[in-house]
Amino acid sequence: MSTAAALNDGRHQPPAYVVTAGRVNAGRWLIVLATIALLALIMVQVLYVNGRTTLGFETWRPLLYAYIAWAAALSGGLLLSRGEAGERAMFVLPAVLFTVAVVIFPTLFGFYIASLDWNLSAFDGPKFAGLANLFELFADGSYWNALLNMVFYVLAVGAEYAIAFGLALLLNAEIRARKFFRVAFLLPFMLSPVAVSWMIGKSLLEYRFGPAATLARMLGWENPAFFASPWLARISIEMMDAWVSIPFIMILLLAGLQALPREVLEAAKVDGASSWQSFWRVTFPLMAPVSITALLIRIIFKLKLADIVINVTSGGPGGATDTVSSYIYRVYRDRSNVGYGTALAMFYLILIIIFLTVLLKATSRWRRVGGKA
């Protein structure tokens, strides 16, 4: 490759990239040989792990090193064989290979684990079970009960959104101590859900001595047991989770409100719109892209709800507060059922992807309103 740049009609002209046939061959051979070596190593290790050969590694770690070496060989091979195109590939290839290593491969490996009958206490270790875990899942009442609970928790995001919008409007208004309130309202979001579980679920709402229970008794509620009946327990859990998460929605909406074009609101005022009309006909539609984004992010977080449930109710009473994540946690943690637990998680992942894809499609019109987002 020439290092000198040429001038052509006064414009900079990059040097012509000359890739000799020898380089092309060398690059291709490097890639082919590295790939063969990597595949051979994988095969040897698989055979070793399955007891078919005595040659192999004690752990899979050398395969990681082999992957890194293969990635280097692939990069080198592309540079040699493709010249400038190879150089351009170097801008993305490391990121692609890294993503393959830490996202794509673990996900595919997760599907493999999901196909195993693997109990940590089993004498025979993991066994391939095909779709057995999937069939078991369809007959698992606890899983479907948890999924049904998730419908409630996701629907409750609507109420969280309404409260967050109200708070965002309040903080966007010219009120006294606005900065203080912005920080104060954010505090619950800064707390760990585990701390919230103990401070609120296990202390404030404690049946015998909790201040909330004492207050409820003073107000005439004889037995203020917040987690004893299914619906009350579900609502109590939702309120705790909402308390932590509403500030997150609020801060997103507040950012959206502050970015609204003031002239539109002023024009509405000049045209004689009331406060309600101004909000409902102007602010709310203009906020649609931000609102949808905030709701989607919040729903994704909500679908992973587990910590508060695990700490406060363990999914009870009778599974009334169980979430899919808290159920998977029990299957995996308490019952060491790795194969089935992974199958539950993978199936849930697919459901979430489908749900969010449909949701994104359905809301695409609103997300484009005003902002061409």
Place this chain on the structure above:
Amino acid sequence: MRMEDYKRLIALQASRREFLRGAAGVASVAALGSTGVLGTMGSAFAEGLPAEEQALRKQILAIPGVGKGQPTDADFQKVGEMVLGATKANVKEGEFAGVELSFMGLNNQNLHNVLFRGFLKPWEQYTGAKISWIDLAQADYNARLQQSIATGTVDFDICEMGAPFEGDVCGKGLTSEMPDWVKKQIDMDDLVNYLKPPVGTWDGKQYRVTIDGDTHNFNFRTDVFADADLAKAWAADGGDKAGLTEWGVPKTWQQVQAVTKFLKGQKFKGNDVYGYLDPPKPWGGFGFYFLGSRATAYAKHPDDKAWLFDADTMKPRINNPAWVRAIQDVIDALPFEPPNQINADPNETGFSQFLGGTGSMVTWWGDIGSNAKTNDSSVVGDVCGFSILPGSDDVYNSKTGQWDKLPSGPNYAPNLAYLGWGVYVMARVDSDPKKQKAAWSAAAHLGGKDLAIWTAMYPSGFQCYRNSQHDIDEWVAAGYDKDFISNYLASQFDSYNHPNGAIEPRIPGIFQYYSAAEDILANIFAGKLKAQEGADQIAAAWEKLTDQIGRDNQIKLYKASLGM
């Protein structure tokens, strides 16, 4: 105690066995007596132990003193230092310099590892070894252990573990075999019979340093059952009394049910009073023991060692009439228990409710007794009584499918739940003799005879597990009320030595069975399933688990755990 006396006592403790053998020992005892130390320990408690050991025990039991608040870390260290004698007899000062050990254990209620740290600090100072700690909550314990086993990432050298996990751990060759010098140091012959081998062993090899004895006992409020107003109301009550003609402590589960139903709506000293406290909320599998305690009197027939599974097939018995009756008892009792009871786990029933003054009956491990007088949050220290678990008027015979009435009266079957905690050394230390000796020395220090009496008397998470702990006079001398402690120790030792004890199955994955059951039981107790329907679901889940883990091996190990 004066410092010079203390130092002499420690030095004496280091070689007490050899020292006692000769006349020189006699002379030394006489010399020590002249200092006044033995003068204070000349009482007749702990008979059978050498005089200087009695003295040492008396000294450590005064730290901080029963009724003088909960012990602190400084107390743990003081006790740990005073019982170092046995270590000093086997290990030279600084012998383990440079050795680093990792210890995995629990931190329940700020006990277990929290105490071990203090006990082992003087050991670390003396031997030169360093210990790093892995603290786990009870509910996280099983998962952490199983993951370490399955993924081959045992990252600890010493482990606090219960006998139910021996199948998972010792059975997979992950533990180090106990050297003979450790057996001598911890005086294994002193263990109560039910904790002797096969408990702590696998394939005939000894692996465990026992530090705890476990059984569920029955804890009740003596003041409630001696109350004249309640006695009057009971006499006037026209409901089913299950044979409890006069107001008093129930002796059978049928009576527990009757009393629980009666007490709902009654007042005691102006407050609401409740009867039995069930823990329906799952607790990482450990909650199942509490249903077990309700079931053993129904399900454990004196002519049959098995009670949880059929020993020849591993067919679950959880859905037989005995277990279903126990489940139904919980369903029937819950409406008469405190309003939020459905959301109570065992920690709540034992430590928040019963010790806090709510409820008049609870089953638990012996921790209730050892905490009643020494835990700062306990309000029942003077009104707490104990017995073995209630019996049943009839017992189910799995072989005939009939309910039998025993000629001897009600059937009693203590639930020997969990078989106590032990300290295990992991096999990964075996490649380094210095490290191996250090690990075993630390384990032996925690399993020492003299430390055992202290941990039984103060909140520690551990109960009696040695015959030498059954000396009432020693407890009384330490500050315990004689009636209280006689009653408490009887509930423990009568359970340990009961001929119809229900033995914990030491089979791999036992907590998976318990956890699967807990989930379905939670649905039953919440009213989503009938008792029989839910029990059938548990049985189906257990069958699946047995097949998954390996039925033939499970049968073999279940039989071995029952001594069949």
